């Protein structure tokens with residue numbers, strides 16, 4: 033049940049003049065996706081929510097948003113203590129509304145705080161709506177996040193679209209295609225579809241579905257008269273000569289129908305009629321739609337003939353044939369993006385008038401060339417924000433934005449090749465035109481910008497398309513994407529030769545590391561554990577004692593409770609922190625240099641050569657053990673809500689949502705970092721100056737959230753690259769790693785192993801299919817628990833470049849090493865609360881002697897080992913990771 037406060041707030045809002053309609057709260061309709069992938073999606077419940085309230089409002093008068101806006105407000109059970117998330121559902125361009133429709137959280141909070149001052153007696157829901165109005169009306173007032181050019185551009189785009197809609201209003205042929213009150217009546221549908229819709233049972237839906245191929249279904253949907261009306265309407269629009277946005281860069285004759293005024297009617301189609309189909313076929317991703325991008329594609333001889341192989345930026349795609357007469361233009365399906373069979377043909381579907389084909393967006397597909405006539409199809413791309421916040425999607429997405437495709441099981445089928453996305457297109461097929469060749473590889477491997485910051489060497493991995501001749505059947509060697517191994521049998525041999533070369537270059541590389549931190553080069557080569565062992569040069573790095581073996585570095589990502597239990601058998605000072613002082617004391621007595629400094633007394637690596645600044649490892653551990661013994665510790669199963677409410681009650685912190693994705697870690701930290709923390713950073717070296725610019729301290733206060741976050745990311749990357757350089761140098765000198773350097777190396781390694789193995793980027797995971805999450809995680813565990821420190825260092829040094837690329841582009845999944853880096857840079861402790869992958873729902877709690885309440889402890893803590901300069905910077909990870917909130 034939603035709280036009484038929420039119900040009261042809703043009735044209050046209904047009285048506001050700007051509110052056209054306010055719905056009752058509904059529990060969000062996200063289903064579990066447990067069946068195939070392990071639990072990944074959040075499951076709302078009647079007693080915990082979250083709930084959605086649909087609200088229609090009049091946008092602010094005398095602005096280009098002066099029309100009806102459809103909003104959805106998401107609140108959880110802690111309402112009104114926690115803020116609402118506001119989503120704009122209709123097409124709208126605004127600098128403070130993100131592409132997925134979510135109103136920028138930081139800006140909304142700022143707007144809300146402005147309205148707080150005169151908010152006596154006004155409910156939080158009303159004030160949230162007033163804040164949305166303020167944000168739409170006067171974004172420039174919210175100086176924290178608004179950027180003048182972005183505000184202007186968005187307002188212009190919005191005004192242009194509404195101009196087209198209003199100009200076309202008088203020219204409409206079929207009003208029912210625009211007006212949601214009369215749209216999509218029974219006679220617009222195929223009778224079979226209407227029966228299934230009216231019955232709405234799994235059996236009724238199954239009865240009209242044809243499974244064309246695994247996860248590709250078709251069903252009858254529209255009557256002939258609806259299809260005819262749509263085609264006539266599109267002809268009328270084209271005849272009007274009004275400007276229209278084209279669906280995508282490869283489709284020059286289609287129209288985005290949402291942007292010519294059909295959006296209200298199409299909303300009805302999507303939410304009332306298509307949503308139940310998607311829930312039936314793809315529970316989880318298809319169980320809730322936040323947004324839809326709806327357009328018509330058109331193919332005709334002499335115009336666009338077909339569509340190159342691609343995937344859709346959609347969670348579930350519906351594709352309905354509207355006519356006219358045509359030959360050819362079949363829809364070819366291949367495998368799921370990134371999967372071993374993603375370039376293997378799975379179905380050639382022939383469109384039928386009024387029939388819909390439905391598939392997941394990540395399925396590779398493309399339209400064959402039309403040979404006669406004309407084909408028009410209505411395409412609906414849907415988005416489920418909650419699904420896109422899930423671990424499942426983040427991992428999938430991260431994998432695809434890197435070179436991390438699975439190795440293909442066999443050479444690709446020619447029909448599945450994409451000249452836009454496949455760098456090896458020319459190996460298998462002749463480019464038909466010069467234009468096709470120019471497009472080569474631009475889709476799959478977006479060039480990076482952040483990484484240029486470090487050095488140009490990374491870009492060599494992506495340089496192939498610049499030497500297009502190389503693609504025409506000759507040089508497959510440099511190709512790093514899909515199919516390399518399967519495409520060329522000589523590839524493995526060549527890779528072997530490269531490895532030898534690489535070994536010979538090792539010494540040179542090490543000295544390069546020493547020379548300039550920002551100039552390091554590490555050639556990409558993925559190796560199996562046994563090979564790593566073989567390739568470790570005996571002269572590099574110290575030999576470590578037996579205690580270095582079999583230690584589980586902190587934050588090994590484990591999935592099951594059994595594994596957590598197994599892990600507990602290992603002496604780990606971090607765990608000892610919550611289980612009592614005994615084991616910590618043991619570590620302290622041993623003074624093991626391999627123990628992670630319990631209590632998080634850790635430092636940034638590159639200071640490690642500064643002897644005076646160091647606290648001896650044994651001393652650190654003993655101090656931490658003493659801390660632990662002064663309080664009682666235990667673990668308890670807690671979900672995010674319970675943890676947050678404990679943090680709120682015991683420490684008084686409120687969370688502020690910063691969104692999902694690795695970069696949101698930096699966003700969550702951005703407001704907690706003060707100008708004083710960043711002083712002197714730019715003067716460290718020319719690389720720091722180039723990355724951070726001049727007068728950083730002066731600029732910091734006036735800087736927007738996003739800009740601060742991107743600078744924090746740069747700082748983390750620079751610090752990590754310096755740390756890695758120092759690590760290489762220490763090993764080259766044959767010196768033993770200090771406890772703090774070892775701890776950080778292990779953190780980096782664990783993050784790297786997790787990143788590369790779980791996204792199937794390394795041969796370490798080559799024998800495990802991408803869908804086998806448990807298999808992948810058990811490989812991560814296996815690697816982190818069994819490798820020696822030497823192997824770990826070797827791996828870290830070898831793959832540092834690639835890891836930093838991901839950090840630069842995306843942020844990494846785990847984020848612990850970045851938190852350690854920033855703690856060191858800013859000299860502030862960094863703490864992460866919530867559930868991590870190790871603990872699952874098991875949270876560490878501490879009871880201080882003078883307090884009988886249990887307090888949640890951070891699951892990760894990086895304390896700068898130097899005298900800290902301020903309070904801890906705190907973040908909270910929702911749903912076990914990847915989705916960050918700031919705690920303050």
Ligand SMILES: O=C(O)CCC(=O)C(=O)O
Pocket residue numbers: 279329339344351363397398399409411
């Ligand atoms: O023409 C078709 O049937 C496919 C169109 C399509 O896949 C798209 O526009 O994303």
Ligand SMILES: [Fe+2]
Pocket residue numbers: 342343344397
């Ligand atoms: Fe598509």
